[in-house]
Amino acid sequence: VNIELIAVGDELLLGTTLDRNSNWIASRLTENGLRLRWHETVGDNESDIRHQLRRAWNRAEVVLLTGGLGPTHDDITRPVLTRFFEDDLLFRDDLMEPIRERFRARGLDIPPGTEVMAEFPVRAHPIPNLHGSAPGIHYHEDQKQLFAMPGVPVEMRGMMESYVLPSLMEYRQDHYGFRTIKTTGRGESHLAALIGDPLLLKPVELAFLPSIDYGVTLRISATADSKQQVNAVLDQAEEFLKQRIGGFIYSFSGKLLETVILDVMRQRGLKLAVAESCTGGIISSRIISIPGSSDVFERGFITYSDGSKTDLLGVDPAIIATQGAVSGDVAQAMADGARQRSGADIAMAVTGIAGPSGGTSEKPVGLVYIGLSDREHSETHRFQFTGDRDTNRRRAAQAALNLLWMRLQETRNG
Amino acid sequence: VNIELIAVGDELLLGTTLDRNSNWIASRLTENGLRLRWHETVGDNESDIRHQLRRAWNRAEVVLLTGGLGPTHDDITRPVLTRFFEDDLLFRDDLMEPIRERFRARGLDIPPGTEVMAEFPVRAHPIPNLHGSAPGIHYHEDQKQLFAMPGVPVEMRGMMESYVLPSLMEYRQDHYGFRTIKTTGRGESHLAALIGDPLLLKPVELAFLPSIDYGVTLRISATADSKQQVNAVLDQAEEFLKQRIGGFIYSFSGKLLETVILDVMRQRGLKLAVAESCTGGIISSRIISIPGSSDVFERGFITYSDGSKTDLLGVDPAIIATQGAVSGDVAQAMADGARQRSGADIAMAVTGIAGPSGGTSEKPVGLVYIGLSDREHSETHRFQFTGDRDTNRRRAAQAALNLLWMRLQETRNG
Numbered sequence: 001v002n003i004e005l006i007a008v009g010d011e012l013l014l015g016t017t018l019d020r021n022s023n024w025i026a027s028r029l030t031e032n033g034l035r036l037r038w039h040e041t042v043g044d045n046e047s048d049i050r051h052q053l054r055r056a057w058n059r060a061e062v063v064l065l066t067g068g069l070g071p072t073h074d075d076i077t078r079p080v081l082t083r084f085f086e087d088d089l090l091f092r093d094d095l096m097e098p099i100r101e102r103f104r105a106r107g108l109d110i111p112p113g114t115e116v117m118a119e120f121p122v123r124a125h126p127i128p129n130l131h132g133s134a135p136g137i138h139y140h141e142d143q144k145q146l147f148a149m150p151g152v153p154v155e156m157r158g159m160m161e162s163y164v165l166p167s168l169m170e171y172r173q174d175h176y177g178f179r180t181i182k183t184t185g186r187g188e189s190h191l192a193a194l195i196g197d198p199l200l201l202k203p204v205e206l207a208f209l210p211s212i213d214y215g216v217t218l219r220i221s222a223t224a225d226s227k228q229q230v231n232a233v234l235d236q237a238e239e240f241l242k243q244r245i246g247g248f249i250y251s252f253s254g255k256l257l258e259t260v261i262l263d264v265m266r267q268r269g270l271k272l273a274v275a276e277s278c279t280g281g282i283i284s285s286r287i288i289s290i291p292g293s294s295d296v297f298e299r300g301f302i303t304y305s306d307g308s309k310t311d312l313l314g315v316d317p318a319i320i321a322t323q324g325a326v327s328g329d330v331a332q333a334m335a336d337g338a339r340q341r342s343g344a345d346i347a348m349a350v351t352g353i354a355g356p357s358g359g360t361s362e363k364p365v366g367l368v369y370i371g372l373s374d375r376e377h378s379e380t381h382r383f384q385f386t387g388d389r390d391t392n393r394r395r396a397a398q399a400a401l402n403l404l405w406m407r408l409q410e411t412r413n414g
Numbered sequence: 415v416n417i418e419l420i421a422v423g424d425e426l427l428l429g430t431t432l433d434r435n436s437n438w439i440a441s442r443l444t445e446n447g448l449r450l451r452w453h454e455t456v457g458d459n460e461s462d463i464r465h466q467l468r469r470a471w472n473r474a475e476v477v478l479l480t481g482g483l484g485p486t487h488d489d490i491t492r493p494v495l496t497r498f499f500e501d502d503l504l505f506r507d508d509l510m511e512p513i514r515e516r517f518r519a520r521g522l523d524i525p526p527g528t529e530v531m532a533e534f535p536v537r538a539h540p541i542p543n544l545h546g547s548a549p550g551i552h553y554h555e556d557q558k559q560l561f562a563m564p565g566v567p568v569e570m571r572g573m574m575e576s577y578v579l580p581s582l583m584e585y586r587q588d589h590y591g592f593r594t595i596k597t598t599g600r601g602e603s604h605l606a607a608l609i610g611d612p613l614l615l616k617p618v619e620l621a622f623l624p625s626i627d628y629g630v631t632l633r634i635s636a637t638a639d640s641k642q643q644v645n646a647v648l649d650q651a652e653e654f655l656k657q658r659i660g661g662f663i664y665s666f667s668g669k670l671l672e673t674v675i676l677d678v679m680r681q682r683g684l685k686l687a688v689a690e691s692c693t694g695g696i697i698s699s700r701i702i703s704i705p706g707s708s709d710v711f712e713r714g715f716i717t718y719s720d721g722s723k724t725d726l727l728g729v730d731p732a733i734i735a736t737q738g739a740v741s742g743d744v745a746q747a748m749a750d751g752a753r754q755r756s757g758a759d760i761a762m763a764v765t766g767i768a769g770p771s772g773g774t775s776e777k778p779v780g781l782v783y784i785g786l787s788d789r790e791h792s793e794t795h796r797f798q799f800t801g802d803r804d805t806n807r808r809r810a811a812q813a814a815l816n817l818l819w820m821r822l823q824e825t826r827n828g
Contacts, residue, residue, distance in 0.1 A: 013450045015441025016621060016633075018434065022455075027429025036427045038462070041436075041453035048452070180430065189547075192486045193525035207458070208486045209425055219430065274716070280702025281695025284716045288694025291770055291803055299722035302688070302698045302714025304707075308756065312713065312726070342722065356705055384520055387545050389705055391568050 001171040003029060004038040004060035006052050008067035008077055009151055012041045021066050021156055032165055033172045044068060049080050057084075061144050062168065067151035069134040071117050077148055078119070081137060087121040095120055099133045130158040138163070176223045177230040180254035181241065184215030184402040191216055195244050204237040215248075215257070215398060250405055257401050258286045258293075264408050265296045265346075272404075273344035275301040275313055275334045277325070278352040278368065282397040298344040303334065313337030313349075326351050328369050328380040335371030336378060346374045346407070348400050354389045368396045372403055374411075379403075415585040417443060418452040418474035420466050422481035422491055423565055426455045435480050435570055446579055447590040458482060460494050467498050475558050476582060481565035483548040485531050491562055492533070495551060501535040509534055513547045544572040552577070590637050591644035594668035595655060598629030598816045605630055608659050618651040629671070629812060664819055671815050672700045672707075678822050679710045679760075686818075687758035689715040689727055689748045691739070692766040692782065696811040712758040717748065727751030727763075740765050742783050742794040749785030750792060760788045760821070762814050768803045782810045786817055788825075793817075 005025055011017040019041065026036045038060065042048040049068075056063045068077030082089050096118035103110045117134045120126060127136025127147065132155040137148040147164045149156045183191060188208050192198075198206045203224065209217040220237045224230045238252060250260045265272060274284050274297075284300035287293050301312045306325055309315040314337040315330055323329045334349035352368030359365035366385035372378070383399055385392040419439055425431040433455065440450045452474065456462040463482075470477045482491030496503050510532035517524045531548045534540060541550030541561065546569040551562040561578045563570045597605060602622050612620045621633045634651045638644045652666060664674050679686060688698050688711075698714035701707050715726045720739055723729040728751040729744055737743045748763030766782030773779035780799035786792070797813055799806040 012437075013440055013453060014444045015437050015439070015450070016444075018432075018437045020432065023426075023429050023432045025429070026427055030428045030430075036429070037457065039427060039455035043451065178428070178430075187522075189485045189525040189528050190522075193527060198487050207424060207488050208484065209431065219425065219428075276695075278702070279699075280711075281690075281697070281699035281714060281716065283695070285693075285695035285699055288692070288716075288718060289804060289807065293694075294718060297694075297718050299718055299726065300695060300714075300716025301726075302695070302702075302716065304702060304711050304713055308713035311755075312715075341725075386516060386519055387568065390703060391545060393703065 001034070001062060002037045002060040003034060003062045003064065003168075004056040005036055005040075006049075006056060006063065006065045007039070007041045007151075008044060008049060008065065009041070010043045012067075013043050021151065021153055024153070024157065025064060025066070025160065028160060028165065029168075030178075032168070033176055034168060035176065044076060046076060046080050046083075049077070050084055053081070053084050057144065057146070062171070063144070063146040064164065065146065065148040066156055069117075069136070069148065069150045070152075071111075071113050071134070078116075078121070078137065081124075081139075081146075081148055082121045085121065085123065085139060085141070087123050089119040090122050091115065092118055092120045092126075095126055095135055098128075102133055127159050127163045129155055130162065131155045136163070138167075175225055175227065175230055176221070177227070177234060178219055178221035179234055179238065179252065181218040181220065181238070181249055182215065182251040182254065182257065183218065183245065183248040184250055184257055184398065185248045185406065186216070186245075188216050191218075191245055191248065195241065201237050201240060204233050206237075215402070247409075256286075256290070257398070257405060259290050261401060261405055261408065262287065262290055262293055262296050264405075266292075270296065270345040271298045271343070272296050273298050273300065273338040273342035273347040275303055275338040275347065275349040277303055277309070277334075277350060278354040279350045279393050279397045279400070280304060282393055283348065283350065283400055286397065286401070299342050301334075301338055309334060313341065324363065326353055326363055326367060326369060328371075328382060331369035331371035332373070332378055332380045333371075335373035335380075339373045346372070346404065348372055348404055350396055350400050352383075352392070352396055354392045354396075356389055366392050368392070368399070370396070370400045370403055372407055374407070377407075379407075415448070415476060415582075416451045416474040417448060417476045417478065417582075418470040419450055419454075419478045419480075420463075420470060421453070421455045421565075422458060422463060422479065423455070424457045424488075426481075427457050435565065435567055438567070438571065439478060439480070439574065442574060442579065443582075445592065446582070447586045448582055458488050458490060460490060460497075463491070463494050464498055467495070471498075471558065471560070476585070477558070477560040478578065479560065479562040480570055483531075483550065483562060483564040484566075485528055485548070489548075492530075492535070492551065495538075495553075495560075495562055496535045499535065499537065499553060499555070501537050503533040504536050505529065506532050506534045506540075509540055509549055512542075516547055541573050541577045543569055544576065545569045550577070552581075589639060589641065589644060590635070591641070591648055592633055592635035593648055593652065593666065595632040595634065595652070595663055596629065596665040596668065596671065597632065597659065597662040598664055598671060598812065598819070599662045600630070600659075602630050605632075605659055605662065609655065610658070615651050615654060618647050620651075629816070670700075670704070671812075671819060673704050675815060675819055675822065676701065676704055676707055676710050678819075680706075684710065684760060685712040685756075685758040686710050687712050687714065687752040687756035687761040689717055689752040689761065689763040691717055691723070691748075691764060692768040693764045693807050693811045693814070694718060696807055697762065697764065697814055700811065700815070712756050715748075715752055723748060727755065738777065740767055740777055740781060740783060742785075742796060745783035745785035746787070746792055746794045747785075749787035749794075753787045760786070760818070762786055762818055764810055764814050766797075766806070766810055768806045768810075770803055780806050782806070782813070784810070784814045784817055786821055788821070791821075793821075 125138040139146040207219045303309040315333040339347035349371040355365035368383045539552040553560040717723040729747040753761035763785040769779035782797045
């Protein structure tokens with residue numbers, strides 16, 4: 001079944017409102033075995049809404065529409081829909097009564113103009129609004145369906161859950177499924193080369209979703225005759241990917257890298273300390289953003305000045321003087337110092353030149369050293385990032401977490 | 415000018431990715447006096463992309479497209495665009511060279527298949543990619559323009575700022591202007607009540623843009639016959655707002671709170687230290703994200719465990735035992751300790767219960783204490799936030815920066 005979603009609202013096209021509604025609707029459809037095929041945003045003007053309605057009603061079997069059902073002058077969806085379906089608006093006292101009741105319950109007078117929300121198209125069915133005043137509008141004609149809902153998120157969600165999704169269950173494709181696989185440590189092109197021809201995965205489809213913060217996410221999806229069959233082919237594809245790029249996969253369930261790290265460290269009873277210069281708290285903040293991180297995260301040092309590296313981590317000022325604050329030796333001394341002074345089992349340290357200034361020809365902007373220290377072992381890595389200040393800092397944080405995760409993999413049986 | 419935006423990507427229609435790109439593009443167009451008229455999302459399949467391209471190229475003068483420019487098999491925008499324009503792809507060594515250079519700079523081999531990104535449509539112009547490999551594609555034909563950009567946000571944003579927006583300036587409506595006014599310390603309803611009837615600002619329009627991180631942003635905008643007239647009415651509106659809510663405005667130029675703080679502290683030669691427990695690095699990271707922050711930011715302590723509060727900040731264990739780690743006394747001792755041990759002029763400290771667990775009836779989730787310490791003065795503030803873990807942490811960071819900014823205002827003549 002072809003499903004189309006039309007979001008109505010000037011605020012969406014002006015960019016003053018981020019359209020979380022459409023994303024939520026899309027994910028709820030997906031979770032129910034349905035797929036959104038087209039999505040458009042149009043402004044609060046009759047001509048654009050009508051054009052899009054005409055197109056959607058021609059090509060889709062199900063049309064969802066959000067926005068413009070309220071009582072103010074800029075809410076034009078109700079009359080526009082009525083004209084589009086060559087229908088008539090009729091005041092319905094049965095729809096006005098719950099609206100009156102809402103105002104009564106709050107001890108408020110009914111503002112003039114509210115009645116317009118109970119003027120309803122004759123041939124349509126009202127969608128009850130559990131969280132607000134304006135009812136939704138459901139047309140079921142020519143073996144097609146249209147559902148118009150308010151743009152207020154809680155009202156729209158209530159209608160989707162209680163009315164729209166149940167009405168769509170007849171179209172449900174039980175045989176579609178997907179999984180999200182999280183990787184880190186290699187870029188998109190590298191992973192693609194390691195995986196080889198994606199046709200080898202058929203009937204499973206493979207998609208790459210890169211991001212700065214969280215490495216490359218892969219999505220495998222499949223359609224088959226039954227849920228079991230979908231799961232079977234997805235299991236096979238997962239096995240295949242494990243063989244090809246298993247060393248770079250940290251999650252088959254969509255978990256964040258910091259969550260996976262915390263789970264492993266908690267299980268092994270390990271404590272973590274972090275020393276950050278250029279990343280300045282990004283790593284600590286990502287870890288502490290996870291509930292329960294206090295079991296593992298011991299402390300963090302944001303040693304931005306040279307003096308603080310010496311005071312807090314015991315970095316020898318002579319190393320800073322000879323090698324520079326951005327150097328492998330300093331990264332190593334920071335990691336060792338953070339571990340020893342905190343009593344943690346593992347420590348990570350980052351020092352680098354985030355930019356935009358501060359670079360030289362020997363030490364250009366984007367140069368970052370990451371040190372890792374545990375009881376048996378120390379290591380330092382050099383990275384050359386090529387982005388702006390923000391990107392370099394976020395990539396450095398991701399690289400550090402990746403190194404920690406790799407180290408935890410190495411010491412799996414330690 | 416009619417501008418249309420096509421976002422390409424199955425992940426958008428599946429709902430696995432929230433489309434922040436389209437929102438960002440819309441707001442940047444608006445800020446530049448341009449308006450997005452239509453926006454659609456289509457999946458990674460040639461037929462749907464072509465249909466939408468046909469429609470957009472017919473009705474709009476400017477078509478923006480995001481997504482599907484990468485090197486993997488599911489990136490089909492480049493060949494689909496080429497076929498749509500009845501053009502041919504040609505390998506361009508001048509486009510391959512910067513891609514090779516990117517890999518060389520990182521010391522990586524060039525994975526097979528990367529060359530595809532340098533196969534470029536003959537009649538199109540490449541849009542340089544400052545943050546990634548794949549160049550964007552610019553067609554300028556039939557007095558219309560199409561700009562295709564990658565879906566990776568940082569790459570798309572770089573192309574918009576450096577190439578697309580400058581190319582669109584010829585369509586700019588010079589008689590539109592807006593200003594962004596940043597406030598902190600009061601909520602949206604409070605500010606609205608203080609401002610009064612927004613019609614008093616006519617012909618200037620006032621919009622409220624609340625956000626978790628950065629307080630309430632106000633946008634005033636106006637359309638008039640000339641740039642001077644726009645500026646004159648916006649100046650008037652600014653004056654009006656200064657009178658009504660001046661105490662909560664920290665910037666009339668859209669600057670971030672952390673930038674304003676750094677500017678003031680740098681000017682006065684003051685150094686800052688930060689001690690964070692529940693915020694875990696958010697405050698330090700926000701400050702260090704600003705270039706040149708090293709002049710002011712001395713060091714940060716992420717004292718998540720009780721032991722680290724004592725070791726690093728000298729908090730008396732007896733206070734932690736009697737008052738609890740989340741208490742005004744501990745916040746104060748953390749701030750005092752951070753200042754004294756770092757030698758900074760001002761220190762801030764945050765301790766709280768971010769949630770979801772760890773709350774009690776006396777100390778519920780969302781309780782946060784913030785301490786501030788300078789040479790003359792110490793203060794502690796108690797906050798009760800009501801959001802989830804992420805929201806509580808971000809609001810606490812904002813509240814701390816706000817207190818620091820207020821303190822700097824108080825000591826203006828000190």
